[in-house]
Amino acid sequence: MDTKKSRFVILIDNGHGYDTKGNRSPDGRLLEYKYAREIAASVHRQLVSLGYDARLLVPETNDVSLTERARRANLVCAKAGSTNVILISIHCNAAGNGPWMNARGWSAFTSRGTTKADTIANFLYAEAERQFAGLKIRKDMSDGDPDWEEGFYILRKTVCPAVLTENFFQDNQEDVEYLLSVEGRAAIVATHVNGIVNYINAQK
Ligand SMILES: [Zn+2]
Structure with a gap:
């Protein structure tokens, strides 16, 4: 008997690993790999408790190669059917490579061209607008939707x-304060959980 809430398998990817060089705030308080894993763990836990088949793509703490990450995801797709799988990769942005920088804000990326990923990104952006009221949300409206398109x-x-989310900037002082705050963490988790759930509910 199928007791799951929907046909979708939700793969949560958390960027990088403890052995990734750089990828931290200039003061060392925020490590991207660790922060992404904490957010991913909360998103995963909430989706599972809501009855969804959510899975962590990289339960390890070391940096698992992108080739291996894609292999794992495509293995799930081969079993479940690629139209029944969605993947969200959780990161924090950076404008530079050392000192504090000025760029701020939340954004999401999809591959180039219009795919189902753009629809998922639209739902994530809609939820981000609710969760991050008053904060910068970075959009690229040049192709008619808010997400950025990159060949990641x-x-x-x-x-x-x-969809790859860049959750604020690890090298902006104000963003790091928000990222590490209780309300910032909760809003980032809620953006992912609600965005994913709203997307799934909108599918047949
Ligand atoms: Zn990253």
């Missing part, structure tokens, strides 16, 4: 719709 490996090489 995890987006290009996975056969299911995939």
